[in-house]
Amino acid sequence: MSAELRYPAKATSRGRPRNQVAHGPRSRHDGTLVRNPPCAVAPARAPGEAVFQLYARIAWYGFRRYSAYRAAALAGAFTNTVFGILRAYVLIALWQARPGLAGYDVADAVTFCFLTQAFIGPMQLFGGGLGMAERIRSGDAAIDLLRPASLQGWLLADDLGRALYLFLLRSIPPTIVGALLFGLVFPSSAATWAAFAVSMLLGIVVSFGLRYLVDLSACWILDDRGTAQVSLVLSLFFSGMVVPLNIMPGWLGTATNALPWAAMVQVPADVFLGKITVTDALTFQAGWAAVTLALGAVITRAARRKVVIQGG
Amino acid sequence: MIDVQEVGRTFTIRRRTGLLRRERRVVHAVQNLSFTVRAGEFVGYLGPNGAGKSTTIKMLTGILAPSSGRIQVAGLDPARRRTALARRIGVVFGQRTTLWWDLPLRDSFELIRHLYKVDRVAFRRRLDELTELLTLGEFLRTPVRQLSLGQRMRGDITAALLHDPRVLVLDEPTIGLDVVSKAAMRGFLRKLNAERGTTVLLTTHDMGDIEKLCDRVMLIDNGRLAFEGGIDDLRATAPEETSIEDVVARLYARGAPAAGQRQARGQ
Ligand SMILES: Nc1ncnc2c1ncn2[C@@H]1O[C@H](COP(=O)(O)OP(=O)(O)OP(=O)(O)O)[C@@H](O)[C@H]1O
Numbered sequence: 001m002s003a004e005l006r007y008p009a010k011a012t013s014r015g016r017p018r019n020q021v022a023h024g025p026r027s028r029h030d031g032t033l034v035r036n037p038p039c040a041v042a043p044a045r046a047p048g049e050a051v052f053q054l055y056a057r058i059a060w061y062g063f064r065r066y067s068a069y070r071a072a073a074l075a076g077a078f079t080n081t082v083f084g085i086l087r088a089y090v091l092i093a094l095w096q097a098r099p100g101l102a103g104y105d106v107a108d109a110v111t112f113c114f115l116t117q118a119f120i121g122p123m124q125l126f127g128g129g130l131g132m133a134e135r136i137r138s139g140d141a142a143i144d145l146l147r148p149a150s151l152q153g154w155l156l157a158d159d160l161g162r163a164l165y166l167f168l169l170r171s172i173p174p175t176i177v178g179a180l181l182f183g184l185v186f187p188s189s190a191a192t193w194a195a196f197a198v199s200m201l202l203g204i205v206v207s208f209g210l211r212y213l214v215d216l217s218a219c220w221i222l223d224d225r226g227t228a229q230v231s232l233v234l235s236l237f238f239s240g241m242v243v244p245l246n247i248m249p250g251w252l253g254t255a256t257n258a259l260p261w262a263a264m265v266q267v268p269a270d271v272f273l274g275k276i277t278v279t280d281a282l283t284f285q286a287g288w289a290a291v292t293l294a295l296g297a298v299i300t301r302a303a304r305r306k307v308v309i310q311g312g
Numbered sequence: 313m314i315d316v317q318e319v320g321r322t323f324t325i326r327r328r329t330g331l332l333r334r335e336r337r338v339v340h341a342v343q344n345l346s347f348t349v350r351a352g353e354f355v356g357y358l359g360p361n362g363a364g365k366s367t368t369i370k371m372l373t374g375i376l377a378p379s380s381g382r383i384q385v386a387g388l389d390p391a392r393r394r395t396a397l398a399r400r401i402g403v404v405f406g407q408r409t410t411l412w413w414d415l416p417l418r419d420s421f422e423l424i425r426h427l428y429k430v431d432r433v434a435f436r437r438r439l440d441e442l443t444e445l446l447t448l449g450e451f452l453r454t455p456v457r458q459l460s461l462g463q464r465m466r467g468d469i470t471a472a473l474l475h476d477p478r479v480l481v482l483d484e485p486t487i488g489l490d491v492v493s494k495a496a497m498r499g500f501l502r503k504l505n506a507e508r509g510t511t512v513l514l515t516t517h518d519m520g521d522i523e524k525l526c527d528r529v530m531l532i533d534n535g536r537l538a539f540e541g542g543i544d545d546l547r548a549t550a551p552e553e554t555s556i557e558d559v560v561a562r563l564y565a566r567g568a569p570a571a572g573q574r575q576a577r578g579q
């Protein structure tokens with residue numbers, strides 16, 4: 001993804017207009033444009049720092065952009081909570097009939113249920129593209145391609161901002177309600193909390209990586225609804241959202257646990273419940289994050305060559 | 313500043329004509345197009361709907377690669393050096409916006425400052441200038457979705473100029489503006505070109521823009537250059553017509569002359 005980032009000082013100094021030597025008095029009379037403006041390019045700064053500032057700002061704006069739709073987020077929180085309660089009763093019945101299923105006891109199962117509800121918003125488990133497909137169809141992608149920044153990095157930063165906002169509004173309320181009604185199992189050590197935070201972040205990145213691929217498919221198939229639907233079904237079943245993956249017997253369980261969707265629900269939930277070695281969990285997630293992002297970067301390049309900006 | 317040599321761009325349209333049969337049709341949006349725009353010029357780019365203006369502009373900005381020919385803008389090949397070029401040119405597509413819909417105008421500008429690495433002091437000064445000239449000051453805190461079309465367009469022009477580009481490419485920037493806003497926009501563009509020396513290429517369907525602003529006009533029809541010259545040369549193609557609209561209407565109606573019998577080139 002860094003292939004598109006050409007920020008080193010060399011690139012900026014090349015972008016500097018040549019005719020800017022004048023250093024004479026340059027009074028600014030109001031309402032008049034000043035000829036021979038001073039160099040508008042920022043002085044040399046560590047390129048990494050500037051890049052970080054840019055993406056941090058994009059993430060912050062993503063956060064604020066979503067906060068314009070607070071009512072929708074609260075409605076989502078409400079739905080997630082109600083469904084969490086319903087599912088909890090079903091799971092309690094199931095685990096009372098089959099104690100120890102999937103290596104969870106009843107309290108673990110109920111906690112797992114509320115964790116999956118909490119993941120829905122930040123990980124966009126019910127689909128929810130990045131808007132790129134729509135922008136490709138409408139031709140607004142022209143604007144995105146005009147910007148001197150990596151499209152993928154841009155959207156990732158924006159998506160992290162979105163995820164943070166939805167975490168606050170849609171993850172915390174169901175968890176609190178679940179804890180009050182059923183008494184959830186919480187990690188006992190600060191280290192587990194920290195590992196869970198990292199695990200959740202990686203889960204969001206994997207979710208982004210997958211959704212980015214679905215969105216970019218619009219470059220080849222103008223209508224991405226088909227790919228979006230397939231992706232939705234895959235993410236619901238293979239993430240562990242519907243039932244814990246460990247419930248599945250034999251090779252099916254092994255296979256689903258190795259697929260990228262597991263990084264979005266099953267693995268972070270197991271980190272929270274302390275059912276998995278932290279290093280294994282984080283390595284697994286980081287691996288899929290790297291793979292999906294790298295694939296996205298390769299496909300972005302192909303898309304750049306391929307995509308025809310629609311509309312005039 | 314802009315150099316276009318024998319550029320062509322085709323689109324292949326695939327259409328389903330039967331259950332299994334598919335038809336391929338090739339559209340020549342731009343054919344064998346050559347022109348140059350020198351530094352500091354203000355050039356109007358005219359043509360009837362579907363002539364290939366927007367396609368040309370997409371190629372000049374690097375978001376669409378030409379099928380054939382060679383393009384140089386501000387010393388760069390747009391399709392190959394899109395990112396580097398973005399720092400040297402400003403682009404406004406009248407029907408689209410670069411601004412962030414849900415954020416106050418000011419925040420979009422701030423993000424553009426980071427994106428183009430404009431130094432804080434230079435940015436402040438430039439933003440003050442532009443907001444004053446385009447009377448945008450009172451809208452800086454308004455979310456973009458609450459702006460009117462004309463206000464948003466002024467915001468977009470500001471966004472395109474914050475990094476002080478040497479070339480400004482405008483695709484129908486006066487579309488949908490009222491007479492007052494249009495006059496303000498023209499005044500601003502003229503000033504920008506005259507005082508700051510910014511090269512401007514402008515497409516428009518408004519002949520007032522052409523008459524009031526452009527040193528030179530290029531007219532494209534069916535993807536080919538049909539006329540190139542000053543406003544007076546343009547009038548001279550139909551001396552019996554009084555309004556510039558009628559002159560251009562005649563040129564449009566006549567269609568593109570075959571390559572080779574092009575009108576005298578300006579300058
Ligand atoms: N993505 C595309 N796929 C297929 N054909 C296209 C595409 N984009 C443009 N064309 C065709 O190329 C031609 C030129 O289109 P273009 O948008 O450049 O016209 P224009 O001069 O900007 O017209 P207008 O004044 O209406 O904006 C048209 O015939 C159009 O149908």
Ligand SMILES: [Mg+2]
Nearest residue numbers: 312365366367
């Ligand atoms: Mg057009």
